[in-house]
Amino acid sequence: MKKEEQESLDPQNWDEMRTLGYRMMDDAIDYLSSIRERPVWKETPDDIRVKFRENAPEGPQDAAEVYDEFKQDIMPYVMGNTHPRFWAWYMGNGTILGAMADFLTSVVTPNAGAGNHIGQFLEEQVISWMLEIVQYPKTGSGILVSGGSMANYVGITVARHVKAGYDVRAQGILEGGTQFTVYASTEVHSCNQKAVELLGIGAKYLRKIPTNEDYTIDIALLQEKITDDRKLGYVPLCIIGSAGTVNTGAVDDLEALSVISKKENMWFHVDGAIGAIAMLSPKVRPSLKGIELSDSVALDLHKWMHVPFEAGCVLVKSRSGHQDAFQLIPEYLQQNKKGLASGKDWFSNYGIQLSRRMRSLKVWMTLKEHGKAKLGRMISRNVDQANYLAEIVRSTSELELMASVGMDIVCFRYIDPSMDLDATNKLNQSILIQLHEKGWAVPSYTTLNGKYCIRVAIANHRSRLEDFAFLVEKVLEVGEELKSDK
Ligand SMILES: *Cc1c(COP(=O)(O)O)cnc(C)c1O
Numbered sequence: 001m002k003k004e005e006q007e008s009l010d011p012q013n014w015d016e017m018r019t020l021g022y023r024m025m026d027d028a029i030d031y032l033s034s035i036r037e038r039p040v041w042k043e044t045p046d047d048i049r050v051k052f053r054e055n056a057p058e059g060p061q062d063a064a065e066v067y068d069e070f071k072q073d074i075m076p077y078v079m080g081n082t083h084p085r086f087w088a089w090y091m092g093n094g095t096i097l098g099a100m101a102d103f104l105t106s107v108v109t110p111n112a113g114a115g116n117h118i119g120q121f122l123e124e125q126v127i128s129w130m131l132e133i134v135q136y137p138k139t140g141s142g143i144l145v146s147g148g149s150m151a152n153y154v155g156i157t158v159a160r161h162v163k164a165g166y167d168v169r170a171q172g173i174l175e176g177g178t179q180f181t182v183y184a185s186t187e188v189h190s191c192n193q194k195a196v197e198l199l200g201i202g203a204k205y206l207r208k209i210p211t212n213e214d215y216t217i218d219i220a221l222l223q224e225k226i227t228d229d230r231k232l233g234y235v236p237l238c239i240i241g242s243a244g245t246v247n248t249g250a251v252d253d254l255e256a257l258s259v260i261s262k263k264e265n266m267w268f269h270v271d272g273a274i275g276a277i278a279m280l281s282p283k284v285r286p287s288l289k290g291i292e293l294s295d296s297v298a299l300d301l302h303k304w305m306h307v308p309f310e311a312g313c314v315l316v317k318s319r320s321g322h323q324d325a326f327q328l329i330p331e332y333l334q335q336n337k338k339g340l341a342s343g344k345d346w347f348s349n350y351g352i353q354l355s356r357r358m359r360s361l362k363v364w365m366t367l368k369e370h371g372k373a374k375l376g377r378m379i380s381r382n383v384d385q386a387n388y389l390a391e392i393v394r395s396t397s398e399l400e401l402m403a404s405v406g407m408d409i410v411c412f413r414y415i416d417p418s419m420d421l422d423a424t425n426k427l428n429q430s431i432l433i434q435l436h437e438k439g440w441a442v443p444s445y446t447t448l449n450g451k452y453c454i455r456v457a458i459a460n461h462r463s464r465l466e467d468f469a470f471l472v473e474k475v476l477e478v479g480e481e482l483k484s485d486k
Contacts, residue, residue: 039439084462101362116343148273149191151298159267161325185217215250244274249406254290280376
């Protein structure tokens with residue numbers, strides 16, 4: 001046989017690849033087990049950045065060398081969300097078994113969109129576990145997606161399909177001739193607006209209803225707006241409730257939203273990217289009351305469940321509604337009675353993607369390794385830590401708590417009686433940058449009523465109480481220092 005005929009992308013020497021794989025595993029375990037000793041974040045230096053502007057390589061490079069480049073030029077400058085003092089935006093930390101599951105998924109690299117294979121059954125089981133966790137009936141459906149954005153998009157797509165009153169898939173919005181309206185609070189996550197835009201409804205018809213003082217949607221104003229819109233000839237389609245807003249972790253009154261949606265014959269979708277998985281925590285569960293009354297819910301498993309990115313999930317109570325909104329079977333996707341192309345209910349009938357990664361394995365392994373009780377305990381612990389931090393803030397005269405603690409999110413700022421709003425905002429911005437640049441801690445920020453706040457979102461299974469004491473110590477130290485610089 002000619003040499004080229006035997007060529008493939010497999011290694012020339014499997015044993016060398018095995019050795020490299022062992023080295024990677026050792027490094028990965030060293031990295032995660034010593035994560036606490038490193039800075040949370042480190043800016044990528046210019047001499048490293050330029051390397052990432054080189055042209056695509058024409059020839060081959062030894063795999064071990066490629067790995068060394070990763071170790072030197074990439075690994076030290078990653079985002080930092082595996083660190084115990086990373087509390088920015090809202091993210092999980094991942095786990096080592098989750099990472100291994102990702103690796104194993106790529107080893108077998110099946111397409112979880114179609115076909116009669118174990119990936120289908122694995123995802124069905126994971127979906128059924130999620131239905132159980134949010135207390136949906138087992139007759140519901142769902143699909144794993146990239147994250148909360150896609151989960152909300154799928155949920156709102158089903159809402160549009162089921163509640164349009166005509167075949168919106170066939171006719172489109174224009175021929176249907178109705179202007180739909182969607183409702184959520186002013187605190188709703190921006191991905192929901194993107195969904196409304198992409199569905200052709202138009203951002204201005206996403207009615208952003210003002211909130212109460214605790215940043216939950218004002219129910220009376222919501223009802224009023226729906227009534228007014230109806231009088232004007234609009235067709236109210238869907239209410240989006242937030243189970244944990246991104247700014248402050250506020251949970252809308254989900255029971256009240258359910259009552260309105262039923263009365264108005266509207267779809268009730270819950271953006272539970274932050275809070276829905278907290279149904280695992282006996283401490284948080286009561287505040288999510290009513291989530292089980294929704295028609296669809298978006299969950300983000302790469303947030304508070306710590307599955308490595310990406311892992312989102314959407315659940316829909318009506319399986320047929322979900323399927324009707326997405327199923328489309330051309331000849332090349334016809335299902336056979338037997339063989340690999342058999343089976344029913346391929347996941348491609350429940351979402352936008354055809355080819356899909358088998359995300360179910362890492363979710364399945366994470367739930368098996370830890371069980372629901374421990375995952376719930378990690379969530380409860382973060383809530384306790386948030387309250388602990390809030391308590392320190394309350395008892396420290398240089399600090400001010402800026403909103404009530406929403407689940408695991410604490411917003412506070414450094415204050416000095418001699419400084420006006422503008423100076424206080426600037427000072428807090430500088431404090432945050434110092435925390436990042438020194439690699440001490442990575443909170444993010446938000447602005448509440450014009451006031452710039454340091455925002456600590458504790459979806460972190462590695463954080464300990466001492467980490468919050470350390471944060472406060474550094475904020476006070478930097479605040480004092482910057483103030484006297486002026
Ligand atoms: C993070 C988040 C989203 C978006 O989820 P992604 O996983 O980032 O796509 C949506 N809603 C809320 C409330 C979030 O916190």
